[in-house]
Amino acid sequence: MTDVKTRARPAAILLTPASEARIADLMSRAPEGAIGVKLSTPRRGCSGLAYSVDYVTAANPMDERIDTPGGTLFVDGGSVLYLIGSTMDWVEDDFTAGFVFNNPNAKGACGCGESFTV
Numbered sequence: 001m002t003d004v005k006t007r008a009r010p011a012a013i014l015l016t017p018a019s020e021a022r023i024a025d026l027m028s029r030a031p032e033g034a035i036g037v038k039l040s041t042p043r044r045g046c047s048g049l050a051y052s053v054d055y056v057t058a059a060n061p062m063d064e065r066i067d068t069p070g071g072t073l074f075v076d077g078g079s080v081l082y083l084i085g086s087t088m089d090w091v092e093d094d095f096t097a098g099f100v101f102n103n104p105n106a107k108g109a110c111g112c113g114e115s116f117t118v
Contacts, residue, residue, distance in 0.1 A: 012064045012075050013039075013086045017098060022090035024070020026055075033057045036072030039088070041079040049082060051101055060110075 015023075026037055038056040041049045059065070062077030075083060086103040 011066045012080045013066070013083050014087050015066065015068060016087065016089040018090040019088045020068040020070060022099070023068050023073055027076065029073075030055055035059065036074050038063065038074040038076060039079070039083070040076035041082050051099065053099055068100030 004058055005040070014054065022067070023037055034055040034057055036056055036059075040052050040054075042052050044050045056074055059074065060077065062075065064075035064080050066073040066075065073088075082105055083101075083103065084105065086101050086105070089100045089101045
C-alpha cells in the first residue's frame with residue numbers, strides 16, 4: 001500500500017496585499033450578518049461580463065472560498081472558469097479607487113473597461 005500525498009489546490013485567483021487589505025476594510029464595516037465578500041461575473045456591459053464584488057451572508061457550497069487575514073472572499077462557482085489564474089488588486093489614485101483584475105482569460109474588453117469577454 002502506498003501513501004497518497006495530496007497537495008493543496010491553488011486558489012482560483014491570486015490576491016495582492018492591497019486587495020486583502022481592502023477586503024479587511026470592507027469586513028470591518030460590513031452589514032450585520034455578512035460572512036465575507038463575493039466576486040462574481042454577471043452578464044452586463046457591452047462586452048458581456050463584468051466584475052462584481054458584494055457582501056454575502058451565506059456560504060454556497062459551489063463557490064470557491066479564499067480565506068484572507070481580514071476576511072473571506074468567495075468566488076462564484078459559475079464564474080470560476082472565467083477567473084482562473086487572475087490577479088485581484090486594489091488600486092487608488094487621485095481620481096478613482098477600485099478592484100482591478102488582471103485576467104489572462106479575457107479576450108477583449110469594452111472601451112470603458114467595465115466589461116470583458118472570454
